[in-house]
Amino acid sequence: MVAGADMPPSGAPGTDGIRSQRDDEPDVRFTYANERTFLAWNRTALALIATGVAATQLLPKLQVEWGRRLLGLPLIALGAVVAAESLRQWRANQRAMRRGEPLPRSWMPLVLTIGIVAIGAIAVAIAALGSG
Amino acid sequence: MATTPDPPDVGLAAERTVLAWNRSGLAVVVCVAVLLRHVWPLQGTDHEVALGLIGAAVIVWSLVFAVLMLSRGKRGPYVSHPENVFRLITAGTLLLALVGVVASFTAP
Numbered sequence: 517m518v519a520g521a522d523m524p525p526s527g528a529p530g531t532d533g534i535r536s537q538r539d540d541e542p543d544v545r546f547t548y549a550n551e552r553t554f555l556a557w558n559r560t561a562l563a564l565i566a567t568g569v570a571a572t573q574l575l576p577k578l579q580v581e582w583g584r585r586l587l588g589l590p591l592i593a594l595g596a597v598v599a600a601e602s603l604r605q606w607r608a609n610q611r612a613m614r615r616g617e618p619l620p621r622s623w624m625p626l627v628l629t630i631g632i633v634a635i636g637a638i639a640v641a642i643a644a645l646g647s648g
Numbered sequence: 649m650a651t652t653p654d655p656p657d658v659g660l661a662a663e664r665t666v667l668a669w670n671r672s673g674l675a676v677v678v679c680v681a682v683l684l685r686h687v688w689p690l691q692g693t694d695h696e697v698a699l700g701l702i703g704a705a706v707i708v709w710s711l712v713f714a715v716l717m718l719s720r721g722k723r724g725p726y727v728s729h730p731e732n733v734f735r736l737i738t739a740g741t742l743l744l745a746l747v748g749v750v751a752s753f754t755a756p
Contacts, residue, residue, distance in 0.1 A: 547728045548661040554734060555668040558741055562675040565745050566682045572752035573685060585752055592748045599741035603734055610728065 542613035550609045557602035557624065564595030579646035586638055594631040598624065666717070672737075673709045677702075679744050683751060 541547065568591030572584045580586070601624050608620045716733070 541728070545659065545661045548665045551728060552665050552668045555665075555672045558737060559672055559675045561741050562672075562679045562744070565741070565748050566675075566679040569679075569682050569748040569751060572748075573682070588752055589749065592745050592752070596742055596745040599738050599745070603738040606734055607731065 542610075546613050547610075550606060550613065553609070554602050554606040557598055557605070560628070561595040561599035561602065564591050564598060568592035568595060578642060580642050583642045583646065586642060587635070590631070590635050590638065594628070594635070597631075598628060601627070669713065669716070673713065676740070676744075677705055677709070680705075683744065683747055 568588040570588075571591060572588035575584050575587075578584055605620075605622055605624060612619050716729070719729075
């Protein structure tokens with residue numbers, strides 16, 4: 517059996533590929549996908565926060581004063597930004613799917629990449645200053 | 649009036665979503681454990697207490713998860729969780745971040 521053979525084809529009468537035939541709720545698969553994306557971003561936020569806390573609490577004292585906080589606090593802040601943004605993105609996606617509009621562009625991957633690169637640079641600077 | 653039967657769960661979207669919720673629960677447990685490490689550093693003799701805490705966390709998570717899934721089932725398969733559920737999760741994550749910031753300034 518071909519997967520999706522029983523599903524209404526995208527663009528079929530009564531559907532637009534996003535909405536279900538029943539009501540204004542989007543197709544359940546899209547709702548689930550949006551939910552999983554939110555959860556994945558939320559886990560990323562939790563991982564950043566846990567790493568930040570671990571950096572401030574579990575690392576041995578560094579030679580650079582405030583070194584652990586310089587490393588940990590940006591990670592926690594980035595985690596908080598990702599968590600807040602994930603809710604906004606979930607809401608925007610859900611709204612777009614209900615209206616049958618294109619999904620809004622997400623800046624989160626770019627913000628996350630820049631943030632992690634910046635924190636990596638901080639770590640390198642701390643290591644260089646500590647060994648100097 | 650004839651009703652259209654529910655489409656099959658192509659791609660097992662529901663199952664993957666349930667697994668995603670479970671992974672998120674585990675991530676919360678790990679984050680809380682890292683924070684607790686500062687408040688209450690467990691020593692070698694505290695293994696039973698630690699195991700008890702982990703067991704209690706599993707029970708609490710299972711109960712919350714069951715309530716969440718049952719409430720979704722009552723509302724029908726086509727309805728997402730209410731927005732308040734997502735708000736609550738985000739608020740909880742932000743609260744953990746805030747506790748982490750406070751903890752970083754009270755580190756020994």
